[in-house]
Amino acid sequence: MDLNNVETLAILIPLLPLLGAVAVGVIGLRGLRSNSHWLVLIGVGLALACAVRLFMNINLALTKGGSGCIDGLAKSWLIYGWINAGVTWMNVTFRIDSLTCVMLLTVLSVSFLVVAYSVGYMRDHHGHAERGYERFFAFLGIFVFSMCMLVLAGNFLLLYLGWELVGLSSYLLIGFYYEKPSAAAAAKKAFIVNRIGDFGFGLGIFLIYYTFGTLDYKEVFDLVAKMKMAGGAALSPDRVTAIALLLFCGAMGKSAQLPLHVWLPDAMEGPTPVSALIHAATMVTAGVYMVVRCNVIFSASHYAMWIVATIGGITSLFAATIALTQFDMKRILAYSTLSQLGYMFLGAGVGAFDSAIFHLFTHAFFKALLFLGAGSVMHAMAGVIDIRHFSGLARSMKITATTFCIGGLALAGFPLLAGFWSKDEIIHAALSSDMPWLGYMALITAWMTAFYTFRMIFMAFHGQERLPRDVHHAHESGPWMTAPLLILSVGAICAGYVGVTFGGHGFLGVFEPHGEFHHFLSYFTSGHRGTPKHVGAAEAGWLLGGHRLMYVSAAISLWGIGTAWFFYRRRPTIPLAIAFASGGLYRLLYNKYYVDELYDLALVRPLRRIGMVCYNLDRYFINAILWVIAAVPRLIGIILKGWQTGAMQGYALAMVVGLLVMIWWMLVAA
């Protein structure tokens, strides 16, 4: 086995977590029990090592022979022929390029840390493993495998397969506490809402096959580029728009964008590591990955890009407003995830694909950190996560509080931390696009983000120490949990610097946006990318000049944090007063715009009614027909059973009659 070989590495990456998961699934319950985590941890760890190695190889190839040409650097090859039906060939192909590398590194490093964290989290205070411990790790392994398959896929069919597989693992993990009705319902909701999006995604893939006759990435993208060059006759713009929008349907489901966002907050019913890994850092970003992967298709349709950007921008603001009023730490984080995903789509929609991936990359670290921190709090508070029930935890849980604060700062876009750089880029891109209003919206969202993040931090960690009734004293979590927190907080501080260049001028301007990260990615995105939109658009006015945006967004972030401090530390009566004063608006936000209720009224109930009608039709009408049909053979069976009397005379008679009939047949025929 040649570990320098890119192909070997790429096969090992999904294989190792899968092997770990299968091994745990087979011998976990009987043999390993509370040691089940080792196999998955090792599998994911080795896969991470392989991904690092892969990245080094690719990076070396880039720096050595780096031309801008996409094909020189992307490698896609056949793993095995899957379906061969005449003219239709479906193969399992992998594709490695810089985008794949970035995704693999993000997914695997967060996965590794989350798996390690789960070792501590999935135990009680005495260190005994929870029920279903081995099942949990087997599912995690399956998830990592699926996510790697999704990322490594070299054609749309395999992408779809990975897409569904991560959906499945998400379903399994949300419903991990399946005895809890709310968890089972949340799992079902996630699956069904995702299916709605995937329906469109599937249609999009069919349309791709129908239009281009192939599902291979390279072939499809080349064809699109070629047809775009050839002009309108070769490829109708409506067709491309339809493909792009159908694909985006899938992305809306998976990445929980408006109006398919309803499943993600409910998905927090799963264990917290799952929320961190799947519903914040990795799986939900699959939609962003897919849009960026298909940037050729999307950027061929102006209309589709407009939709992507608008949906992203609106979701971002919408989710942030809801987060302002929530009290459940995990739900606040879930809405903030929605909001950040909205940012990513906004970036992709205005053509800044590399900025979207950059934000995906940094977001993975600080959001995973925040979730894990929330998990640590939840673990210490015996499952209570409502910030009205505890406060002042910073004294007893120093590491958790510090790391959570770092994550919060990164999320709030505090200057020099990871979120600051990537978010700024997206806002910059939006402002300089032809839809600058989205950029202004994003700035408002940024303020809200800073506010609700620190509202949560101040309420939970500061002030007098208050604990829920069943908890006698708060205590810091064990090393299995704190170590990943510490490592991730390093990521939350530093991850942004791969995307900036040192050596600008001015106070904050020492760092120029667009660094190594973008350079690395540019080999992927520049191949088919038209002129970058974020170059000189007049509408946004003076904000774009110099480094003004950077100062402005830093100020907004500080302003948001300051407001939170003022509201919740200095004058805790103000928020209540505002809530009372705004009345209806507050209730609207607190109840998440009543979207769930609206869906229940507009979709669920009518569907259930139709279902009841069909059920009764089936039960009383179709079943009756079937019963009659089924009764006939049963009757014949009874008659024939009667023939088999056991009396030889009857048998002999039947035989003779049979022979006579045959002879008669002979006479008639001949």
Place this chain on the structure above:
Amino acid sequence: MTHALLAATPLWMPSAADLQRLGPLWSLAGTIVAVLFAALLVGRNYRVAGAIATLGGVFTATLCWRGITGGAVPFAGLAPEAAAPMLVVDQFSCFFIFLISVFLVLVTGMWFMGLDAGVPDEAARRRDAVEFFVLFVGSAFGMALMVSTSNLLMIILAVESASLPSYGLAGFRKKHRPAAEASLKYILFGAVTSAISVYGASLLYGQFHTLDLMKISTAIGSQGISVLTGVGLFAFLIGVAFKVSAVPFHFWCPDVFEGASIEITTWLSVASKAAGLGLMLRIMWLLSCTVQSADAMRWVAHAVAIMAAITCTVGNFSAFRQTNLKRLLAFSSIAHAGYMLMAVSIIWQPRESAAGMPHPASSAVIAYMIVYLLMNLAAFGVVAMVYWSTGRETMDAFNGLGWRNPLLGVVMATCLFSLVGLPPLGGFITKYYLLIALYDASLIWLIFVAVFNTLLSLYYYARIAYAMYFVQSDEAPVRAPAMGQFAVLMCAAAIVLSGTFYAGKLKSFSDQRSRDMYGAMQPTGLRVAERPTADSMH
């Protein structure tokens, strides 16, 4: 008549090479002798008897496999140069003998497993093992003869030598009333049908002055089928129809299957049917081997098609209300014989596919036979293990089997759905080949009958699956021998694989086996001669 026979067969000694080609038959006959001699030499030891039977089976299977894969000598006629052969060992018969001897080994294994797993009459079994294995291998020998001859007299002899030991086997549990009754019924049936069969053969001989099917066929081609010929043919075929339990000659089957001990039921349900169908296929093929005779045989073949349709339908309908699993599977085996007879009924049609391809009907039967063997072995194996554990063979013994022994449940479910013919199992793909063959022969009505019957069969097979998984039972878990569980699991795996990854391989294997059903000796001007010979194909 005696005079004519003597004149046709002067004193003659076959060459060593000819004798060598008959290896599989020698080997089976030798096994019988060895079992008897071993009893003389080392005493009545059931282990020795079983071991010899197993070794004999393995050796025969090896010889056959060499005959199958060697391919260089597809045919050996044991006869003086000029005369028609009495015995034919070609790829086709090698395949069937292979199937029979492999099955012999597997059923022997089942017999041994039953000893340790709690068969009721264990002591008697050990004591009478020598007789048992003599009869057992004897019936296998008879079946091997059935598939390797094309001579009326030899056919009758072969059927008899397969039947006589089977009668004994069916009633081997002497103290068991149903077994004795089954044996007696079997004998009576066998006697009547073989009498009719011999009568038919004599009619044919009287008319054509030959016992060789090929010559009869030529004569039929030139003279057409008279009423006398028709009566003779039908009467003769009844002997074979009895062996494959075609309706209305099937009545023995449920009673015997229920009365006999389960190994014997398993054995008869597969081996006896395999031999009978192989023979039927060869007879029908040889009788229609010239263009004229094929035309004349059309009506006979239609009668067979109708018989197949009736067999299938009656088998499936009768299975509906059965609660005894052995009896249910007996009816199911009748139904499956019906499916295979459908293929037999189209073998007279000239093949119109590309040169070098065998008749689709015969390869469909062979493929069907392979999967049928696996399905029945595993299904009966599960029934046997449940019986050994609970002492019952009725449907209620299967209640909740899916939870009382998950492995047996899964295996049984696989077998049942394969018996129905659901994808992606072997039963589906072989039934598909069969239907395709029927379609090529444009017997559309027969396809409808087959599909309708498949639908019917789903009901009673699914009923067992329902009992296994949806009926609650608080009975103790079913304990089964590990080897037995492993064996049925392998069968189930093979069923799945033959329907998926190895479906193509199964097809090409059965094509290969059915390529030279007739062997080398074809009179010139026959339809056979238009086909590429075996040598040119290799």
